[in-house]
Amino acid sequence: MGRNSEAATTATFGTDLFMGDEPIADHEAAPEDRVLLRRIRQGETERFADLIRRHQSHVSRIVTRRVPADRVEEVVHDVFVRAYFGLAGFSESVSFDHWLAGIAVRTCYDFWRARAREAPPVSSLTEEHHRWIEHALAAESMDAFQEQARRREAAEILEWALGRLSPENRAVLTLVHLDGYPVRDAAKLLGWSVVNVKVRAHRARQTLRRLLRGILEGADHDAE
Amino acid sequence: MMPNDEERIDRVERVLTEAYRARGEGLPHPDVTARVMREIRGSRPAQAWAAVMPDDLVWRTASIAAAVVLVVALLTVQLVHSGLGENAPWPEEFETSALIVE
Numbered sequence: 022m023g024r025n026s027e028a029a030t031t032a033t034f035g036t037d038l039f040m041g042d043e044p045i046a047d048h049e050a051a052p053e054d055r056v057l058l059r060r061i062r063q064g065e066t067e068r069f070a071d072l073i074r075r076h077q078s079h080v081s082r083i084v085t086r087r088v089p090a091d092r093v094e095e096v097v098h099d100v101f102v103r104a105y106f107g108l109a110g111f112s113e114s115v116s117f118d119h120w121l122a123g124i125a126v127r128t129c130y131d132f133w134r135a136r137a138r139e140a141p142p143v144s145s146l147t148e149e150h151h152r153w154i155e156h157a158l159a160a161e162s163m164d165a166f167q168e169q170a171r172r173r174e175a176a177e178i179l180e181w182a183l184g185r186l187s188p189e190n191r192a193v194l195t196l197v198h199l200d201g202y203p204v205r206d207a208a209k210l211l212g213w214s215v216v217n218v219k220v221r222a223h224r225a226r227q228t229l230r231r232l233l234r235g236i237l238e239g240a241d242h243d244a245e
Numbered sequence: 246m247m248p249n250d251e252e253r254i255d256r257v258e259r260v261l262t263e264a265y266r267a268r269g270e271g272l273p274h275p276d277v278t279a280r281v282m283r284e285i286r287g288s289r290p291a292q293a294w295a296a297v298m299p300d301d302l303v304w305r306t307a308s309i310a311a312a313v314v315l316v317v318a319l320l321t322v323q324l325v326h327s328g329l330g331e332n333a334p335w336p337e338e339f340e341t342s343a344l345i346v347e
Contacts, residue, residue: 066285073278085269094275101281106288157260158253170263179261199265233254 054117061108072117073101079118080125087129087195096132100125126196126210133188146181146236150174154236182232190225197222198229 050058053075060068077097084096104124111120153174160166169175183191196207197218208218 067282069285070278070282073281077277078274081274082269085272085274086265090269090272093269094277097275098277098280098284101277102284105281105285154257158256160260166260167263170260171267172264175260175264176268179264182261195265199262229258230254233257234250237250237253237257 050113050117055113069105076121080121083122083125084129088132096128100128103128123210130188130192133191137188150178182229185232186225186228190221193218193221194225194229198226
């Protein structure tokens, strides 16, 4: 977190990006994973539990940032079930972590797509949120800045803004601008074209900035 | 907007990015092992399909494709032959005629 905090406060959002927590490298699957995968494919289904234990904290980290806290467990579960039934499509030329990260990102995207069909984003910002923004803008030291970021209002405003993006733009904005993945890696994770991700990343950020401008001007309105 | 409003937006964006990265910090990760394994065990028939190795799949597909090509080729040859049968030159050539004309 230290590295991220420093970068986040010194870099201009979205223009001086750094790699996210889970940088994508084209590493091969780890030997331990390869052994487990071979045994699972030979019929030892129970070995999949070992794979889950090895990777669930990694998957949980990705999911926790993307879905509401009370839905994390359900989504992490879905990620591993999908992974199991998709094992035939896993090529050992990439790391299992990377492959799982893609499934996790796409499962979270599906979560928001389903959610968008069910209900529109709720709630508008309150006086409390507007006060928080004033405090955040006034924060002069790094400690004050981080303290503001950890406040409940920050998470609520972020959720309010993300809730006004389409699921596609939300997925891209989260990966590219919030996690800090390069466009190429974000495209790999989502299974979309680089051009699509680039265009969406630009549009999503413009929408976010428009929303924030609205808040600063004292008007919160729907975005997409 | 004020001239420095873009900077203010930048600043709010940065705090929100920080808020995003702080999500779930220090929270215990859920252990889904038992639940996932229960679901997998309950889906044995599907597992058999999922466990098919890509190599096996390639060989199976190739064998079926080869069989189909063979059948199609045989049918084609048969059709061509039967088509030629109507205009084939040999019936005339081999038309029976008397070898010895009186």
